[in-house]
Amino acid sequence: MRKMVDALRENQYRITPQRLAILKVLAESKGHPSVESIYEQVQTRFPTTSLATIYKNVAVLRDLDQLLELGFSDDSNRYDGNKPYDHPHVVCTVCRKILDPDISALADMTQELTRETGFTITRHRLDFFGVCPECQARR
Amino acid sequence: MRKMVDALRENQYRITPQRLAILKVLAESKGHPSVESIYEQVQTRFPTTSLATIYKNVAVLRDLDQLLELGFSDDSNRYDGNKPYDHPHVVCTVCRKILDPDISALADMTQELTRETGFTITRHRLDFFGVCPECQARR
DNA sequence: TATTTGTTGATAATCATTTTCCATAAAAAA
DNA sequence: TTTTTTATGGAAAATGATTATCAACAAATA
Ligand SMILES: [Mn+2]
Ligand SMILES: [Mn+2]
Ligand SMILES: [Zn+2]
Ligand SMILES: [Zn+2]
Secondary structure (H helix, E strand, O other): OHHHHHHHHHOOOOOOHHHHHHHHHHHHOOOOOEHHHHHHHHHHHOOOOOHHHHHHHHHHHHHOOOOEEEEEOOEEEEEEOOOOOOOOEEEEOOOOOEEOOOOOOOHHHHHHHHHHHOOEEEEEEEEEEEEOHHHHHOO | OHHHHHHHHHOOOOOOHHHHHHHHHHHHOOOOOEHHHHHHHHHOOOOOOOHHHHHHHHHHHHHOOOOEEEEEOOEEEEEEOOOOOOOOEEEEOOOOOEEOOOOOOOHHHHHHHHHHHOOEEEEEEEEEEEEOHHHHHOO
16 A cells, blocks of 8 residues: 555656545455446545546556556456465456465476476466355355 | 367267368367467368358367367467366467466365365466567577 | 258457546646 | 646547357258
């Protein structure tokens, strides 16, 4: 949150109430919100907020490396403002919530890949799909 | 290849020259072709082939679990006819070629996830991005 | 061979998300 | 405060890969 504000300041972006509200949603959110979800939450405090404003600000933060963007081919983008760097995710296929699991032995994997394929690996996208405990209980 | 033909037969799909040509491209391709790429290759033997035909057949094979579909939010789908089940991929960000690396310790990861998050994991999508040896050499 | 029914090819339609536009509002600098 | 510059809001437009449509065609079956 503080980091994000600093990044905006350092790059001559103005600090507006809408921006702060968006940052707050991103910082406090645990389920990797979509633009639409951020929009709805910001609207409770700023009813005239525009969707376009959310899109524009999310793009700014993404370009400043303050936000990890998770694109899906069959769904809208999701955002992580707490860990703005590549990391694995667990996606519930029922409620669409997304969590950050702790996974050991990840750096190993990249090394193994480099050794085996000769690729220089710079990024990754690791998604596991399944059903979360809450959705399992609802059966 | 044989497997794919059998699957089509078993499900009362007709064996047409176009289908065989598409299967051949899929079976022989190593870089995970897009629909467009399959289209271009099939066209060298059947110049009147339609893009729609490729789309339709790829959908059929995907529904018969003969084809793994890799959707990208910022690019067209890619297909793997050799390993029609979830597995990791290495993507070259320069030439867009996609390879199948051999990775040990993968089942472990899913187990660790299940234990840690309580999710029942059914699918995964593991993409590593970097530059392939060929593209590195071209610098 | 005749009949049936699935397939092809060409094109138009779709689809929802994301971008763009621009007049108005509001930060920041002077 | 005044000026300058950037951001917002509301709406419209773009995006472009994928899907739907349908007449013409060709496998399969007997
Ligand atoms: Mn995350
Ligand atoms: Mn593969
Ligand atoms: Zn759930
Ligand atoms: Zn390459």
